[in-house]
Amino acid sequence: MESRIDRIKKQLHGASYKLTPQREATVRVLLENEEDHLSAEDVYLLVKEKAPEIGLATVYRTLELLTELKIVDKINFGDGVSRYDLRQEGAAHFHHHLVCIECGAVDEIQEDLLEDVEAVVEKRWNFQIKDHRLTFHGICWRCNEKHAAEEKNKEEKNRE
């Protein structure tokens, strides 16, 4: 974890930026909530708990900077706010997302899965792919299981 911070520090230095206390606090919040998809406001509130003097503008600026350096990815799930997602270290591409239209959960797919598709796109459309965004909208495994259980229950009642 500390090493992760160190590596991010080096990435910043490499682009001649400093890891100021505010920036570090922001990065820590992102690391501590890696599985979430926080908005700038979300990050701001969490950072404030540990560094109450920080300003919202600084959080926006830091998130913008981290996006520029491809340390985080900015993503929009269509709810009117941008969300920020730590990129897996060394990942060539952004990971994929599963958005549940029933419960709102957002799950992640770290596997690439797109290698073949990208090969086709690069060749057939002569498009040099640098990154991508792939989001599936549908019903998550939790909701699916819940429905299956309900279904089973109903059948049992019917048999009585």
Add this chain to the structure above:
Amino acid sequence: MESRIDRIKKQLHGASYKLTPQREATVRVLLENEEDHLSAEDVYLLVKEKAPEIGLATVYRTLELLTELKIVDKINFGDGVSRYDLRQEGAAHFHHHLVCIECGAVDEIQEDLLEDVEAVVEKRWNFQIKDHRLTFHGICWRCNEKHAAEEKNKEEKNRE
């Protein structure tokens, strides 16, 4: 074209909405600019040319309605505005996009390409896919060709 409007009219009626003159004017603008990716404001300005009395709120409402009925898809390319895209008639899923990071062009891929990936996601993640968004970011064929031409030019100069 007229038949396309008629079918949309029927879709609206099927959900007990009317195709009012304002709604029709909005749909026509979308049909006439099918290859574009217009924002609500863009649509508003274009509709105004033919139906100057229309209000911005009505355009927003119409676009929302059309999205609900899956006649258009709402998409966000990360530039802070929602864009509206007519769905291909009878298409199960939204088409894909190629966003050029050099010239800003947005091209479309109508082919599915994701069948295999979706089969994997449905099975391995027990996720019931209803729709998706897939956008590639990179360098478009026009910019690629331009670079190739420049490269060739430079080589020729060198040989002299």
Add this chain to the structure above:
DNA sequence: TTATTTAATGATAATAATTATCATTAAATA
């Protein structure tokens, strides 16, 4: 038809996310 209810519209106010501004502070450098 005319009266009445309902749906849709247009103008505009309100909201909310993001960006810009600017004075202040911290850090780096001379």
Add this chain to the structure above:
DNA sequence: TATTTAATGATAATTATTATCATTAAATAA
């Protein structure tokens, strides 16, 4: 130490979108 530069925090400005509400159009009932 003095000076330049980078970063910050407060807050104003901007902008896309949504909410409100009076008015109009359409559908329906009488």
